[in-house]
Amino acid sequence: MAAVAARELRNGEVVFVGIGLPNLACNLARETHAPNLVLIYESGAVGAVPERLPVSIGDPALVTGSLMVCSMADVFQYFLQNGRIQVGLLGGAQIDRYGNINTTVVGDYAHPSVRLPGSGGAAEIAVHARRTVVISRLGRRVFPERVDFITSPGMRVKGRSRRELGMPGAGPTTVITDKAILEADPESGELVLAALYPGVAATEVAEGIGWPVRNRSQLKDVPPPTDRELHLLRQVLDPKRLYLKQ
Amino acid sequence: MREAIAAHVHDGDTVVIEGFTHLICFAAGHEIIRQGRRDLTLCRLTPDLIYDQMIAAGCARKLVFSWAGNPGAGSLHAFRRAAEGKGPSLELEEYSHFGMVARLSAGASRLPFWTMRNYMGTDLPAVNPAIRTVTCPYTGEVLATVPALNPDVTIVHAQRADEDGNAQIWGLLGVQKEAAFASGRVIVVVEELVDQSQIRADPNRTLIPGLIVDAVVVEPWGAHPSYAQGYYDRDNEFYISWEPISRDPAALSRYLDEFVYGVEDRKAYVKRCGGLDRLKASQRVCAGVNYGF
Numbered sequence: 001m002a003a004v005a006a007r008e009l010r011n012g013e014v015v016f017v018g019i020g021l022p023n024l025a026c027n028l029a030r031e032t033h034a035p036n037l038v039l040i041y042e043s044g045a046v047g048a049v050p051e052r053l054p055v056s057i058g059d060p061a062l063v064t065g066s067l068m069v070c071s072m073a074d075v076f077q078y079f080l081q082n083g084r085i086q087v088g089l090l091g092g093a094q095i096d097r098y099g100n101i102n103t104t105v106v107g108d109y110a111h112p113s114v115r116l117p118g119s120g121g122a123a124e125i126a127v128h129a130r131r132t133v134v135i136s137r138l139g140r141r142v143f144p145e146r147v148d149f150i151t152s153p154g155m156r157v158k159g160r161s162r163r164e165l166g167m168p169g170a171g172p173t174t175v176i177t178d179k180a181i182l183e184a185d186p187e188s189g190e191l192v193l194a195a196l197y198p199g200v201a202a203t204e205v206a207e208g209i210g211w212p213v214r215n216r217s218q219l220k221d222v223p224p225p226t227d228r229e230l231h232l233l234r235q236v237l238d239p240k241r242l243y244l245k246q
Numbered sequence: 247m248r249e250a251i252a253a254h255v256h257d258g259d260t261v262v263i264e265g266f267t268h269l270i271c272f273a274a275g276h277e278i279i280r281q282g283r284r285d286l287t288l289c290r291l292t293p294d295l296i297y298d299q300m301i302a303a304g305c306a307r308k309l310v311f312s313w314a315g316n317p318g319a320g321s322l323h324a325f326r327r328a329a330e331g332k333g334p335s336l337e338l339e340e341y342s343h344f345g346m347v348a349r350l351s352a353g354a355s356r357l358p359f360w361t362m363r364n365y366m367g368t369d370l371p372a373v374n375p376a377i378r379t380v381t382c383p384y385t386g387e388v389l390a391t392v393p394a395l396n397p398d399v400t401i402v403h404a405q406r407a408d409e410d411g412n413a414q415i416w417g418l419l420g421v422q423k424e425a426a427f428a429s430g431r432v433i434v435v436v437e438e439l440v441d442q443s444q445i446r447a448d449p450n451r452t453l454i455p456g457l458i459v460d461a462v463v464v465e466p467w468g469a470h471p472s473y474a475q476g477y478y479d480r481d482n483e484f485y486i487s488w489e490p491i492s493r494d495p496a497a498l499s500r501y502l503d504e505f506v507y508g509v510e511d512r513k514a515y516v517k518r519c520g521g522l523d524r525l526k527a528s529q530r531v532c533a534g535v536n537y538g539f
Contacts, residue, residue, distance in 0.1 A: 019317055042343060043266050043418045055482045056317035058267020060475050063417045064530055071419045072266060072291075073351055076344040081363055100367075104340075109373045115329035117315030119342035120292075123368045153367025165366040166388070242318055 001135060002028055002233055002244070003225035004197075005089070005176045008133045013086045014038045016079075016125055017048075019057050021135050022089030024233070024243045027053060031232050040079060042121040044070045053237050076121070080128045083168060088129030090122055090172070092136055094147040097211045098189050099154025099172035101126065101134065102147035109149060119151050126152035127167045134175040138208030145211040155189030162189075180205040181222060182213075195220035247435070247468075247511065250461040251277045254431045258307075259398040260287040262350075262429065263296060266420035267317070268475060271403035271435050272296050273468035273512045279303040280506060289397060291346045291421065295471065295488050298322035299506070301336060302498050308337035310395070312346045318482075320489035324498060333495075340374055345392045350421050352394035353428025365390040400429035402454055403469045405477060407434050408442040411459025414451040417475030426454045435463045437477050448534070467516045470525070478525040 005025035009015060011034040017026045027050065030037045039048045043058040047067030054062055063069055070078075079085060092101035093116050103122055105112035126132055136142055150157060155171045162171050175182040175191055180202075183194040193205055193215045206213050225233075238244045255261060255278055263271050275296040278286075282305075288297050289310040298316075300306055302324035314325050327333030341349065348360035361380060371377040371390075380391045402422045404413035413434045415422065426432045434454060439462070445452060471481035491497045509515045516522055 043268075044420070045418065055480070055485075056267050058317070058418055060268070060417060060473055060479060060527075063475055069416075069418060071423060072343065072421050073347050073424060076347055076362075080344070104369075109369075112330055115314075115326045117313050117321075118311065118340055119368075119370065120313035121343040123342040123370060124344040124362075124364050126368075127364055127366060150367065150369045157367040160367075162367070166363075167366055168363070 001137070001176055001178050003229040004181065004222055005133060005135050006032065006229070008174055008176065009034050009037055009087060012036045012038075014040060014084060016085045016088045016129055017041050017057065018089050018091060018122065018125070019120070020091050021243050022091060023054060023057065024238055025089065025135065027237055028229065028232055031237070032229065040075070040085065042072065042075055044072055044075050046070060046079070053242065055242060076124060080124055083128065083130070085125070085129045086131070088125035088132040088169075090125060090132055090134050090152060092134065092152070093142065095134060095136055095143055095175065096147045096154065097145055097191060098156040099134065099175065099184055099191055100147050100150045100157060101152040101154065101172075102149045103151045104149040106148055122152045126154070126171070127169060129169045131170045132172045134172045136175070136177060138177045138179050138205065140208060140210045143209045155184045177208075179208065183216070190214070192216055193219065195222045197222045198224050247273060247277045247463045247465055250433050250463050251281055254399050254433055254460060255283055256398070257283055258285045260289060262289045262397040262400040262425045264290060264400065264420055264422045264425040265403055265469070265472065266291060266418055267480070268418040268420065268473060269403040269415065269422070269469050270294055270296055270472035271401050271468055272470060272472065273465045274401045274433065274435055275300055276506045276515065278305060279502065289395060291343050293322060293325060295322070295485065298324045298488075298492055299502065301325055301328060302492070302495075303502055303506070304334065306336060308339065310339040312341045312343045316485060316488055319486045321492070323492035327495070339376065340370065341377065341392060342370065345377065347421050347424065349392045349395035350424035350428050352392070353396040354424045357394060359391045359393050361389040361391050363389060395428060397425070397429045399431040399433065400425045401433045401435065402426055403435045403474070404454065405436065405474055406438040406440045406444070407436045407462055408440055408445045408456070409462065410442070410456030411454070411462045412442070412445045412452050412456040413454040413459070414445060414448070415453040416451060419453065423453050426458060431460045432458050433461045433463065434459050435465050435468050437466050437468065437474050439464045447537075465512050467522060468512055470516070470519070470522060473525075476527050478522070478527055481525055
């Protein structure tokens with residue numbers, strides 16, 4: 001999943017890096033096909049070149065050797081709201097049919113069954129990044145028809161499009177899962193099955209999604225991770241399995 | 247520290263201890279717990295372990311925040327128990343990071359609110375009526391607004407300051423500057439007290455000017471288990487160990503007994519932790535610049 005997400009990033013792009021697996025994906029991309037990826041962390045590190053995998057997005061290794069360290073007011077106003085972020089990477093506890101993401105609560109807001117961390121910078125990344133890439137494992141609880149709470153808006157919110165709502169960015173165009181890649185349909189904004197991992201059947205993907213997911217007319221095959229990608233992920237970037245839990 | 251907290255942090259106050267991962271003043275949080283402050287409104291973008299501890303210790307009436315987790319390690323379980331109705335009640339007021347930054351920017355500028363192009367599509371305004379909109383008088387665009395946050399007291403940890411509290415910070419800057427200027431009172435806690443000539447030699451590095459500072463506390467290792475760039479690394483092992491500690495209320499209570507109530511001050515805490523020298527920073531000194539004219 002980290003390797004597939006890394007491939008979504010193009011060399012030279014400006015990426016707003018979130019916590020967890022996105023962090024790993026960005027650092028893998030930088031080690032492989034995208035050495036000129038510009039990593040911006042909401043903590044204020046711009047052009048970070050971490051010598052170790054950052055445990056958090058505020059790791060001191062993000063500062064050492066970076067191009068710039070600025071205040072968080074600068075990050076959100078002058079970089080993100082200014083339109084300088086090309087890709088935002090987001091994860092989520094729940095992702096719905098239109099790519100709306102919930103990282104706030106499972107259940108009712110006032111009486112949640114699980115209280116999640118909340119937005120952090122995700123709500124504004126979802127609004128402003130020119131596109132967002134979402135990373136999450138498949139599962140019916142993770143991909144419900146509707147999320148319990150919209151923390152970060154997707155392609156369509158309660159029937160209204162991003163354009164109608166005045167959001168500058170294109171939204172979650174791609175969702176990377178552990179079995180397949182989903183993409184937002186340009187017309188409807190609905191997430192549809194676009195590509196399958198090796199040995200995965202479309203029916204298997206559909207079982208992990210809480211709405212009747214439609215397939216692209218031509219499903220692509222996702223190439224498996226290369227030996228180099230696996231080596232970098234397991235031996236170099238995350239030997240302690242901070243993010244590679246499986 | 248004892249005198250600074252006694253003089254400047256009162257029951258019922260709105261308190262900000264800022265620092266984004268970097269320079270989180272655990273020493274001040276622990277002293278507030280030891281002094282038994284109650285009914286505090288605790289504000290921070292990321293409540294982190296320190297507010298989880300203060301919530302568990304019963305200091306907080308309300309939490310104002312934007313991301314309440316233990317990054318890379320798990321949850322803040324004292325916070326979660328309160329939010330999930332399994333612990334003492336805690337009022338929550340929730341924003342996104344941009345919203346919290348904007349609140350402090352308004353507070354620091356002594357404006358009533360701050361505007362952003364944000365919050366369209368999210369459910370946050372539905373659960374937080376303080377997130378509103380304003381129509382731009384120039385373009386007609388509808389923009390999101392958040393109210394100013396002007397805390398009673400802000401506590402900022404810095405690498406160094408002089409006796410007057412002119413505080414220099416390098417590495418991640420977070421929202422400390424905004425929080426300090428927004429605040430009624432400011433406590434600066436430093437790793438090192440330096441002569442004013444050292445501050446004057448590099449004025450661009452001063453983030454908080456002494457003229458807004460009410461108290462200066464010298465407290466080496468005061469940010470542990472968070473970190474101070476150039477002084478010591480983040481104690482990631484402790485952050486990971488917080489998951490099982492905070493998950494079990496009895497274990498959390500034992501932790502507070504041993505490392506907060508059971509020590510007199512920061513020096514005793516450092517001694518009890520033992521072996522913190524393993525976190526000491528390596529040398530990556532920058533060359534400096536010519537301020538001549």
